[in-house]
Amino acid sequence: MNKTPGFSDDQIDAILAGDRTGTPAADALADDLASFRDALRTAPSGRAQWVHLAAMRQAANEEAILGRRRTRRCATVLAAVLGTFGFLGVTGGLAAADSLPGPVQRGVEAVARSVGLEVGGADPSSPVPRDHPATTRDGDAPVVTAPGQSGATPGQTGTTPGQSGSAPGQTGSTPGQSSSAPGQALAASTGSHGDA
Amino acid sequence: MSDDEVVVAARRGDTWALEALYRTYAPQVLGYLRGHRVADPEDATGDVFVSVVRNLATFVGGEAEFRSWLFTIAHRRAIDSFRRRGRRREDPSDPAGLGADLDTGTDIAEQVSTRLALRPLMAAVDSLTRDQRAVILLRVIADVSVAETAAILGKEVGAVKTLQRRAIATLQRTVSIEAVS
Numbered sequence: 530m531n532k533t534p535g536f537s538d539d540q541i542d543a544i545l546a547g548d549r550t551g552t553p554a555a556d557a558l559a560d561d562l563a564s565f566r567d568a569l570r571t572a573p574s575g576r577a578q579w580v581h582l583a584a585m586r587q588a589a590n591e592e593a594i595l596g597r598r599r600t601r602r603c604a605t606v607l608a609a610v611l612g613t614f615g616f617l618g619v620t621g622g623l624a625a626a627d628s629l630p631g632p633v634q635r636g637v638e639a640v641a642r643s644v645g646l647e648v649g650g651a652d653p654s655s656p657v658p659r660d661h662p663a664t665t666r667d668g669d670a671p672v673v674t675a676p677g678q679s680g681a682t683p684g685q686t687g688t689t690p691g692q693s694g695s696a697p698g699q700t701g702s703t704p705g706q707s708s709s710a711p712g713q714a715l716a717a718s719t720g721s722h723g724d725a
Numbered sequence: 726m727s728d729d730e731v732v733v734a735a736r737r738g739d740t741w742a743l744e745a746l747y748r749t750y751a752p753q754v755l756g757y758l759r760g761h762r763v764a765d766p767e768d769a770t771g772d773v774f775v776s777v778v779r780n781l782a783t784f785v786g787g788e789a790e791f792r793s794w795l796f797t798i799a800h801r802r803a804i805d806s807f808r809r810r811g812r813r814r815e816d817p818s819d820p821a822g823l824g825a826d827l828d829t830g831t832d833i834a835e836q837v838s839t840r841l842a843l844r845p846l847m848a849a850v851d852s853l854t855r856d857q858r859a860v861i862l863l864r865v866i867a868d869v870s871v872a873e874t875a876a877i878l879g880k881e882v883g884a885v886k887t888l889q890r891r892a893i894a895t896l897q898r899t900v901s902i903e904a905v906s
Contacts, residue, residue, distance in 0.1 A: 536893060541889060558897055568843055569760055574767065592781075636881075642861055
């Protein structure tokens with residue numbers, strides 16, 4: 530195996546920079562690397578430079594256009610986000626203050642509950658709207674009555690109004706019937722009716 | 726105007742600043758990609774600078790940070806080339822891979838002479854491991870410090886020092902053998 534001279538870090542830096550340090554082995558390599566640098570580090574040909582610079586100008590123009598589009602898109606997205614949060618903030622605030630109309634209030638409460646928030650003063654477990662005074666709470670039997678209803682038709686007492694088991698004025702017999710024909714004598718009446 | 730101000734102007738999209746950065750750093754980026762034997766290094770250099778322009782809005786820092794960032798992009802471009810190259814056979818006829826990259830603006834004969842003289846060293850650089858070669862090319866071609874090299878390669882400073890020490894030893898052996906022969 531070849532034994533190579535051990536150079537210090539400073540010597541290596543000098544060799545790579547093409548600087549002479551007074552050490553023959555290092556100087557020879559430094560000279561070669563300096564020539565190597567000069568041979569490789571030349572400008573591109575004139576035509577290549579022209580092509581490269583034209584491509585760079587085109588890319589710069591495209592990036593400028595894209596940059597403006599990106600700025601506009603960002604502004605639009607930002608406005609939409611701010612608008613959404615503003616709307617939600619105002620709506621949520623009004624809902625918390627119970628200042629929204631009933632249906633809207635219930636809608637906002639439902640949406641808020643779905644994301645784990647509770648707005649407004651209503652019991653979130655109550656499925657019945659708060660603006661109905663005759664409501665029931667959990668555990669009560671549901672009462673299906675309308676306001677003012679007491680279970681029966683007003684004035685109803687179990688029978689048809691004015692009904693008393695018989696037709697009006699009826700007393701168990703045909704009206705005007707007195708078991709005898711009008712003008713008929715008592716004797717005739719007793720002999721003709723009820724004998725059969 | 727300072728280099729930091731040029732970088733700030735480039736971030737604003739000023740064309741003159743982009744051109745200034747290109748003219749300053751294109752030779753180094755091209756040299757780095759050539760050293761890695763990237764296929765069509767000039768084309769790859771253009772890709773690197775277009776990528777810089779496209780991502781400059783996300784860059785934060787001054788000139789030193791810009792240089793590290795630029796070579797991070799160039800290094801990734803080189804890795805992409807390694808992956809593509811791994812799927813096809815290489816041409817072994819030009820181990821240094823520099824035959825087509827002579828600078829037409831200067832003396833061609835001198836360049837050829839220099840490169841012929843450098844062929845052993847270039848072959849030695851080719852023989853380094855990929856990480857060792859990256860460290861040597863960043864230190865020599867890109868003129869970046871050990872700490873910057875570590876940041877570009879995503880390695881610890883100690884690891885970079887070890888890599889460069891081993892690489893120098895390998896290159897030293899090659900130069901010594903060549904001098905004897």
